[in-house]
Amino acid sequence: MSDLIPTREEQEGDGEVRYRMLYESEDKVYIRHIKGVFTRVRKYTGLPLLLAFFFLPWINIDGRQSVFFDLPTRQFHIFWTTFGPQDGFLLGWLLIIAAFALFAVTTLLGRVWCGFTCPQTVWTMMFIWAERVCEGDRNKRMKLDKAPWNLEKVLRKGGTHTIWLLISLATALAFVGYFYGVRELVVDLATFNAHPQGVFWVAFFTFATYMNAGFLREQVCKYMCPYARFQSVMYDEDTLAVYYDAKRGETRGPRKKNVDYKAEGMGDCIDCYWCVQVCPVDIDIRDGMQYECINCGLCVDACNSVMDKMGYEQGLIRFTSEDELQGGKTRFLRPRLFGYALILVAMTGLFAQQVMTRSPIEAEITRDRGARMFRESQGQVQNVYTVKINNMDQAPHEFTIKVEGKPEYDYSIRKPKTIYLVPGEMFSVPIRVSVPRDQLKDTKHDIEIVVQAVDNPELVDKHRTVFIGPKQ
Secondary structure, X not given: OEOOXXXXXXXXXXXXXXXXXOOOOOOOOOOOOOOOHHHHHHHHHHHHHHHHHHHHHHOEEOOEEOEEEEOOOOEEEEOOEEEOHHHXXXXXXXXXXXXXXXXXXXXXXXXXXXXXXXXXXXXXXXXXXXXXXXXXXXXXXXXXXXXXXXXXXXXXXXXXXXXXXXXXXXXXXXXXXXXXXXXXXXXXXXXXXXXHHHXXXXXXXXXXXXXXXHHHOHHHHHHHXXXXXXXXXXXXXXXXXXXXXXXXXXXXXXXXXXXXXXXXXXXXXXXXXXXXXXXXXXXXXXXXXXXXXXXXOHHHHHHHHHHHHHOOOOOOEEEEOHHHHOOOOOOOOOHHHHHHHHHHHHHHHHHHHHHHOOOOEEEXXXXXXXXXXXXXXXXXXXXXXXEEEEEOOOOOEEEEEXXXXXXXXXXXXXXXXXXXXXXXXXXXXXXXXXXXXXHOOOOEEEEEEEEEEOOOOOOEEEEEEEEEOOOO
């Protein structure tokens, strides 16, 4: 796989190289529209993600937005569950699972994430669709760009950029709506009552989407995306990727249909350049596997359509492996994949168990460091603790606090009778736990402080701590 970055060396008069330019601006890529299996697959894989992204914020569950990241209150509402800062490890866990899933899929199917579901690809294809609707297919767009400005060109270019801006604005509203509240955001913007930060982020993401999908496009994949740089280490000889079958295709060259080209020593490739003209990153797959290739399969569709027209067998360019290309068979069951699958199953199972058994209330117990280790009063030994209760449920609850320890000790506790917390509220309360001095037989022993909801005894959280008494 070629991994060379195009360079341009600048020289002074003495011929010595002064600096090396790692970025080389390239000509605009005009993609030819093509129909085929992989074009339809990309549509069916990208459409559900687009629908979820744009419409999830508009769905309400239990009276609030189904997915809402409330940063001021540090609460993340995802469907029926509310997560707080203490659940940050779950996010880290989820990212690790996603990383291993990406490794496993890349090892098996190559860079299909980039070609079929990466937002950069999906949004770029939407923008290219807008170009095709307003300006026509590849040849018409090239001709229009070279033509002098006139009314038709203004209308066609204006239509393209209007659709681009509408897509960018819808993208920004949906994205910022996950943090602001999409209904409130739209109403506030329409009535000029939006918070300045909300206005700024909508403008920022509109501009970023417009520039990114409208102009940067393949430059992001080539120069900004880190995945393009390390994905090759996950490939092996059995990884399925887009390959050109050089044995079958060479020697390439134009020819007339129904001629015996093999008698003339020619291969199946007619050198039509359709595989290059449909490539979103403007590479020639016939030069071999390259790091820029996003495995979108457009060149496969283009080549298959040409093979059909010529009456040749499809698959000159196809998803295959190096082993199969060399005459062997692709091995789908191999140790590396087993390792990834095993890790994925284990981590996903543990993650699901953590989420399903996660309690919507949380209690933290800390010993009061500002007080003495213990206090003696009227024959009682007292320890002071601070109990912090976090109600992460969607309903208000009254909570009680009690102490469990050694059965032979007569524990008593001074605290509020009940503690009422609304959804999302956090409250800290000091408590004093007392034990008759004449019952104490140890300098310290373990106790459990239990926080329980009155209206739902299943909502309970227990924490172990230490009770300290005087030396015997």
